[in-house]
Every structure is written in C-alpha cells, then in structure tokens.
Amino acid sequence: xxxxxxxxxxxxxxxxxxxxxxxxxxxxxxxxxxxxxxxxxxxxxxxxxxxxxxxxxxxxxxxxxxxxxxxxxxxxxxxxxxxxxxxxxxxxxxxxxxxxxxxxxxxxxxxxxxxxxxxxxxxxxxxxxxxxxxxxx
Numbered sequence: 001x002x003x004x005x006x007x008x009x010x011x012x013x014x015x016x017x018x019x020x021x022x023x024x025x026x027x028x029x030x031x032x033x034x035x036x037x038x039x040x041x042x043x044x045x046x047x048x049x050x051x052x053x054x055x056x057x058x059x060x061x062x063x064x065x066x067x068x069x070x071x072x073x074x075x076x077x078x079x080x081x082x083x084x085x086x087x088x089x090x091x092x093x094x095x096x097x098x099x100x101x102x103x104x105x106x107x108x109x110x111x112x113x114x115x116x117x118x119x120x121x122x123x124x125x126x127x128x129x130x131x132x133x134x135x136x137x
Contacts, residue, residue: 019041029062030113030124041091063113064089065126067098070105086111086126096124105129 033056035048036062047054065088072080082105084098097118098105111126118125 003033009069017087025128029063030088031058032088032090033057034059041088044102045090049113059090059094061088061113064129065094065111067107067109067111068093069107070098070109072102084126086124093119097121097127098128099124100128102131122135 018043028125030043032043033045033052035051036057037053037054038048038051040050041059042049042056045056048056065086068085068087070082070084073083080102082098082100082102084096084105085125086092086095086096086098097111098111099114105128110129112129114127115123115125117123
C-alpha cells in the first residue's frame with residue numbers, strides 16, 4: 001500500500017481505530033472516510049471499495065440519515081432490540097440502533113444521530129426524526 005506522506009498514514013489509521021475523534025470540539029459526530037481520488041464516502045475502511053485507492057481523508061458526518069433496513073434481534077440480550085442499517089446523508093452506510101418502539105421503525109424512516117456510541121455494543125444510536133406510527137394513519 002502506497003501513501004503520499006506520513007501524515008496520511010496517521011490520518012487513515014486514526015480514523016480506523018475507532019468511531020470517535022475525541023480531540024475535536026464536537027465529540028457527538030460519526031467520523032468517516034472519503035476517497036480523494038473518486039470521492040466515495042465509506043465507514044471504517046482501509047481502501048476505497050470503488051477504486052481501491054488508499055488516499056482517504058477523514059470527515060465528520062452531519063448525523064442525519066435514512067433507515068435502509070431495520071430488524072429486531074432477540075439473541076444475546078434479555079429483551080428484543082433494534083438493529084438497523086442507516087444510509088447517512090454523506091453516502092456511507094453504518095450499522096446502529098434506532099431508539100423508539102420496535103414495530104415503529106421501518107425502511108425509509110429519517111433519523112438523526114443521538115449518541116455516537118452505545119455503551120454496551122459500541123454502535124451509533126439514532127432517533128427517529130418523524131413521528132413513530134406515522135404509517136398507521
């Protein structure tokens with residue numbers, strides 16, 4: 001793997017070490033990478049999935065997105081929990097949990113980041129932007 005400079009190596013390695021960048025002023029943000037060659041946004045990758053480029057810059061997400069897939073998981077937990085794939089406004093997909101009634105979370109729901117890291121699972125936690133049960137009307 002070729003890197004243009006030592007700072008690029010540190011930048012890429014730092015963004016992959018964890019979801020959070022605690023030194024920034026806004027610690028409630030998801031950090032993702034964007035390929036400098038093709039512009040593809042990705043989450044926790046070493047290489048661009050489109051062009052295989054290794055020159056990735058770190059950016060902060062605005063924290064808004066759309067649920068692409070939501071499911072209810074019953075294993076390894078005392079009660080059911082939500083696991084969702086959220087497509088962020090910047091174009092990358094992240095796995096996380098959406099707060100709210102389990103039957104009220106559907107594909108296409110708009111969400112915003114609530115907490116960058118779930119204390120137990122280490123995944124981002126989102127909250128619904130629209131009213132739950134809106135499809136029942």
